[in-house]
Each structure stands twice: as structure tokens, then as C-alpha cells.
Amino acid sequence: MIIPYAPTLAWYRGDCGASALHPNRTLLGRDVALTVPLAGGGRTLKAIRRDAEAYGRASVSMHGNWPHVHLGAIDAIYGRTPYFMHYFPQLERILSAPPADLAGLCGAVDSLIRTALRLDSLLPGLASPTGAVRDEAVRLSALCDPSLSMLDPLFRFGPEAIFLLVKTL
Secondary structure, eight states: OOOOSSOBHHHHHTOOGGGGTOTTEEEEGGGEEEEOOBTTHHHHHHHHHHOTHHHHHOBBOOGGGHHHHHHHHHHHHHTTSTTHHHHHHHHHHHHHSOOSBHHHHHHHHHHHHHHHHTHHHHGGGGSSOOHHHHHHHHHHHTTOOTTSBTHHHHHHHGGGGGGGGSOOO
């Protein structure tokens, strides 16, 4: 399975959409797109789109000191959000010494999000939400853009961001 870089809320809801086309890119609040450069550039990205196995072989390039740029952008956008200090240090550790391959990097960020939200243990229990859970999901959904990285609601809502994954229809 191809996990995109800092997956979007839509991806966690099961709608891969554009993230399948750009597994090395994520969108943050204020319309900031962050892209992880790949060794081989566009050729590597085209190979991933043609053959999912190429995802596992895609090497991350350190061109442009992108980890510093990404961490700075994340800090500038979310540094004053309520849960920033709870999760940023873990993200900083991942991006300061990123895995050499795209799959490792994306998997590490996904693991951070899954652990922070306790997705693997809590999500199955939200398949048939109660009225109060559904109401909270509707309330939070009105405050979020599903095309943004899941980091957005994580920094803004903390553990409550899991309610965004409740099917409200």
C-alpha cells in the first residue's frame, strides 16, 4: 500500500484521491504545499504512478535541505496551536533524520499519526457511533478541510481529531 507523505484527512477516511498522484507531497493550512524531493525527480514519481513497487524503491533526496524547510513551515503554521508541543517533537525527530526511502519516511509519519490518535484500537469502535459521537464528528468536520494533512487537525484538536474519521452520513 502506498502511504502518502503526512496523509490527508481524506486519505484516512478512505478517499485516496490526489494523494495517490503525489505520494511525496502534503498540503498544510494556509495553502502551503510541502514536497519531499526524490532522487530521480519526476522520473521516480512517474515510476511510482505506473508501478506501486517503485514506491518501496524511491529514495529521498536531501536537495534543498527540505527537512529544515518543512519543519520551519510546520512551526510557522501550527506553532501556536493547542497540541503543537505534544506532537511536534516526535515529528521533528522523524524529519531531522529522515529515512532514506519514501516508504520509510511516509510510514514513520503515518505511524506517528496513528499512535497519537490511537487509530488502530479506537477506530473500529467508531464504526457505529452514538449520537454524541456523531454530533462531535459533525462539529469538528465543519472546522476542517479534508484535503489538508492530518497534521492539521492533530495539532489543532489533539486526540479529538479521531472524531473526524467517523462516518456521519
